[in-house]
Amino acid sequence: MNETPHKTTMMTDRRGFLGAATAIGAVAAASMQGGGLGVTSAAAQTAASASAAGPVLTRTIGRTGxxxxxxxxxxxxxxxxxxxxxxxxxxxxxxTYLDAGVRVVDTSPLYGTGEVSLGTFMSGMGMTDQVFISNKIWSTGDYLADESHMLRSLEQSRLRLWRDKIDPLFCHSLVNVDVVMPTLRAWKKEGRVRYVGASVHENTYHDILAGLIERDMVDVVQVNYSIFNRGVEDRVLKAAQDKGVGVFINMPLEKGRLHKITEGRPLPDFAREIGAANWSQFFLKWVIGNPAVTTALPATSNPGHAAENVGALRGPLPDQAMRQRMVKHMETIPGFTTLASMAWYPDKGTMYQGVIRRSQASLRQRLS
Incomplete structure (x- = not known):
């Protein structure tokens, strides 16, 4: 594949930050704390210690380079x-993420006002063209093979994110996959998008996702995976490695549920062997420690939690023996084996009250 101008810019930027970013985390944490935006001193110290732990961890998407x-x-x-x-x-x-060296962001037009905020922030920070932006499509058109809705959705995303091209564009949750996937492949050929992807967040769809990988339909996939939910290992990760397909991970922290069951519990002593200073880093390093994983995508609206998360971007990663040890430790913690029955973001019912939650509440009221 010929390298696009955007790709050249991104790769040049990566060489720069990989060679000189050992102190970025400390600067980010200090600046955010000084700005009065809610980063605690402990979180700043966590980010600062992470910055000294070595270079930024990266992965290469085999089939794309x-x-x-x-x-x-x-x-x-x-x-x-x-x-x-x-x-x-x-x-x-x-x-906090960008200053720490993170160069991947994931969003979707389905995520309410998420695209608007993310695009505004990255543009204001002068980072729009230096970040690998993954986005999603779930629209098709008025009739079979009509791409008009998809085109409107793509144009809306381009305007909100202020980007000429999206990097991977995912068929979101495999909605109308038989129409969306061929269209995305045509868009890639025409230069509208850089890579073709498909995303899921439920184990039920893992086999379908694996089938797309095995038939060489995708460059990148996004799938749910965590120290609790390991179903993706059965087929998807193996297929992705065989085909050189990138794997982005959603729900690596199980929407706050892993933190809920470990609340108030100390990390096991062996966590220091992988450089994990908090539970976020423990869980994220477990995910990233799988060589089939390209990028983990934890989400948060809390700057302090963000400072904890980015510590997983540096330092040692667990090998397979250590990852098994980490799972065995979690299995001793009450609530771990039944985590799936817990609601997303426990004890945060009043948080994330955006347009999505508003619409969901309205629908529930209409049905009551």
């Missing part, structure tokens, strides 16, 4: 706000 950071910023629900809300914590989250 594209090198990306092993940690990215997810935005589902967390970046959705009602118009007029205070977006400063979200700006702080974005800055």
């Amino acid at each position: 594209e090198t990306v950071t092993a940690l990215g910023l997810g935005t589902f629900l967390t970046f959705d706000m009602l118009p007029g809300g205070n977006r400063e914590p979200l700006r702080a989250v974005t800055k």
